[in-house]
Amino acid sequence: xxxxxxxxxxxFIALEQQKTLLRILxxxxxxxxxxxLIGRLLHDTRNVYEDQLQSIAKGTLNRSTAAVDLSLxxxxxxxxxxQGITIDVAYRYFTTARRKFVLADTPGHEQFTRNMATGAxxxxxxxxxxxxxxxxLPQSRRHAYICSLLGIRxxxxxxxxxxxxxxxxxxxxxxxxEFAPLLxxxxxxxxxxxxxxxxxxxxxxxRSKRIPWFEGPALLEYLENTDPNDRAAQGxxxxxxxxxxxPNLDFRGYAGTIAxxxxxxxxxxxxxxxRRTSKISRIVTYDGDLExxxxxxxxxxTLEDEIDIARGELFTRSHEAPxxxxxxxxxxxxxxxxxxxxxxxxxxxxxxxxxxxRAVRIRHRVNINTFEEQxxxxxxxxxxxxxxxxxxxxxxxxxxxxxxxTTGAFIIIDPxxxxxxxxGMLRGAVEAEFRPVKPGDRVxxxxxxxxxxxxxxxxxxxxxxxxxxxxxxxxxxxxxxxxIEVLEALxxxxxxxxxxxxxxxxxxxxxxxxxxxxxxxxxxxxxxEDGKAGEVATxxxxx
Numbered sequence: 001x002x003x004x005x006x007x008x009x010x011x012f013i014a015l016e017q018q019k020t021l022l023r024i025l026x027x028x029x030x031x032x033x034x035x036x037l038i039g040r041l042l043h044d045t046r047n048v049y050e051d052q053l054q055s056i057a058k059g060t061l062n063r064s065t066a067a068v069d070l071s072l073x074x075x076x077x078x079x080x081x082x083q084g085i086t087i088d089v090a091y092r093y094f095t096t097a098r099r100k101f102v103l104a105d106t107p108g109h110e111q112f113t114r115n116m117a118t119g120a121x122x123x124x125x126x127x128x129x130x131x132x133x134x135x136x137l138p139q140s141r142r143h144a145y146i147c148s149l150l151g152i153r154x155x156x157x158x159x160x161x162x163x164x165x166x167x168x169x170x171x172x173x174x175x176x177x178e179f180a181p182l183l184x185x186x187x188x189x190x191x192x193x194x195x196x197x198x199x200x201x202x203x204x205x206x207r208s209k210r211i212p213w214f215e216g217p218a219l220l221e222y223l224e225n226t227d228p229n230d231r232a233a234q235g236x237x238x239x240x241x242x243x244x245x246x247p248n249l250d251f252r253g254y255a256g257t258i259a260x261x262x263x264x265x266x267x268x269x270x271x272x273x274x275r276r277t278s279k280i281s282r283i284v285t286y287d288g289d290l291e292x293x294x295x296x297x298x299x300x301x302t303l304e305d306e307i308d309i310a311r312g313e314l315f316t317r318s319h320e321a322p323x324x325x326x327x328x329x330x331x332x333x334x335x336x337x338x339x340x341x342x343x344x345x346x347x348x349x350x351x352x353x354x355x356x357x358r359a360v361r362i363r364h365r366v367n368i369n370t371f372e373e374q375x376x377x378x379x380x381x382x383x384x385x386x387x388x389x390x391x392x393x394x395x396x397x398x399x400x401x402x403x404x405x406t407t408g409a410f411i412i413i414d415p416x417x418x419x420x421x422x423x424g425m426l427r428g429a430v431e432a433e434f435r436p437v438k439p440g441d442r443v444x445x446x447x448x449x450x451x452x453x454x455x456x457x458x459x460x461x462x463x464x465x466x467x468x469x470x471x472x473x474x475x476x477x478x479x480x481x482x483x484i485e486v487l488e489a490l491x492x493x494x495x496x497x498x499x500x501x502x503x504x505x506x507x508x509x510x511x512x513x514x515x516x517x518x519x520x521x522x523x524x525x526x527x528x529e530d531g532k533a534g535e536v537a538t539x540x541x542x543x
Contacts (some may be wrong), residue, residue: 019095022223023102025120027147028129029139033160037129037198038092038105039072041220044205047094089119098224113383114335116143117423120150121409124228127156127219132165132172132195136179142368144179148186149331149385149425151405154228155183155191156219162211163197169213185371192222235295236320237261237269238399238407240351241313245300253284253300254309256352259406261317263301264292271307272314272322272397278305312353314397314407322397322407325429329363329389331401332380336414336421340380340388343447343473346421350396350410357392360445378444380422389430401425442494446474448523450491454499461516462498468520469496496523 026034042048090105104119120126126147130140147155157179165171176193183191194203195214202208205220217225242256263269267280283290284300293299301315316322334340340359348357364373365386380386401408412422443449448469455462462478469476476496479486490497 025123027143032129235260
């Protein structure tokens with residue numbers, strides 16, 4: 001009897017391991033029914049425990065509706081339940097007889113765009129919900145654009161709340177006619193338009209009898225059978241070293257997750273940035289050695305040759321070189337209140353590697369509602385999207401995001417707070433070209449205009465001020481006498497000249513540290529985008 005039970009368990013585990021995994025994202029405007037749709041999907045596939053149903057039933061007592069509010073299965077934060085909205089990304093896992101799923105429920109409010117982008121970064125399929133009563137809204141277009149930007153090519157457009165309009169086919173056809181050209185423009189592959197009612201379960205798990213004019217499969221049937229293009233499995237071999245394993249003198253292995261492609265024992269590989277070559281001698285896992293491994297597997301690779309390799313280095317096949325560049329450009333989704341500015345240093349975390357970098361040029365910002373490109377931009381604000389050029393202290397080894405979502409992606413870290421400031425999708429290297437330096441370029445780089453600050457006889461004050469300007473990324477020079485040719489040269493170079501013995505006709509007393517702070521605010525807060533030189537005249541008696 002016991003052996004029969006063990007065999008059944010082993011068969012069950014084997015069947016579960018054979019199931020493929022699909023990552024799904026729900027997105028759309030506010031109150032389109034994203035959380036309710038996921039709740040209905042979980043409920044009708046019997047992936048909700050009894051205690052969960054009892055919990056959300058209690059939560060529904062505070063609502064005016066008599067029906068159980070299935071949206072509470074994903075909206076777990078107190079603020080979400082009080083306001084009836086989604087604020088953070090909620091992940092839910094469920095399985096059917098044919099497939100395993102990871103569901104990401106993302107917020108619809110514009111101020112939570114960064115949360116939505118986070119959920120979309122790992123999804124294979126996007127379910128874009130549209131309220132049949134309101135049609136295509138700006139947030140519907142915004143989320144369709146962001147999903148496309150983050151590499152999602154398979155989309156279900158769920159036109160929800162059709163029950164409130166009597167399942168009118170004309171409403172469905174009108175919304176599809178309006179939205180389909182936009183999705184085609186964004187390069188989606190055959191988006192599937194589905195009329196449904198998440199509240200009542202029409203066309204969610206089973207085909208609805210109340211929509212006789214629609215003959216397509218229900219949502220679950222479509223998700224079980226769709227086959228998104230697995231670019232990772234088909235791409236070139238990429239493996240970033242996460243950890244060097246050295247338990248004894250006889251073993252040196254390099255642990256990490258295969259980002260794309262397939263590797264076999266005996267294959268030739270090249271290590272970046274050293275460009276040294278070797279062969280794979282073993283593919284080690286917890287369950288034993290493998291002859292081959294593919295994208296998504298966590299393995300430890302050993303090499304035939306002794307090579308100095310550290311965390312952050314990249315393995316590729318010898319003939320499959322990545323793009324190598326210190327200067328590159330990428331699509332950026334900005335995620336913090338402090339804007340992306342050209343006069344501040346940033347840290348880029350790319351795969352398992354961190355590189356200090358600086359944004360050198362914003363090519364354009366995207367008007368998310370019209371998709372128009374806005375030029376002559378000096379910064380990106382919270383939730384804004386643009387194309388930005390960066391220059392790193394060290395080169396990146398990458399692939400364009402459109403071909404590899406792992407080696408083509410990075411996050412931007414604010415070095416002052418260590419917080420995630422933005423997400424980037426690499427487009428390519430910036431070709432070497434001669435572009436003369438303009439005054440506006442200097443203003444964008446240094447964060448200030450060229451100025452002449454007169455500090456009569458106060459060398460100590462000038463040196464303190466020079467240090468503070470330097471610490472904020474500016475450029476200043478202390479002069480002990482006025483020379484018109486030198487001043488003109490410094491002004492042309494975008495520098496701040498600190499004169500210590502030139503009398504001033506418009507004195508400004510600088511008596512303590514607070515006055516220096518005010519002066520710094522004036523220096524770094526008064527620059528304009530055209531880069532024209534300005535002048536601040538001051539005279540002080542010391543600190």
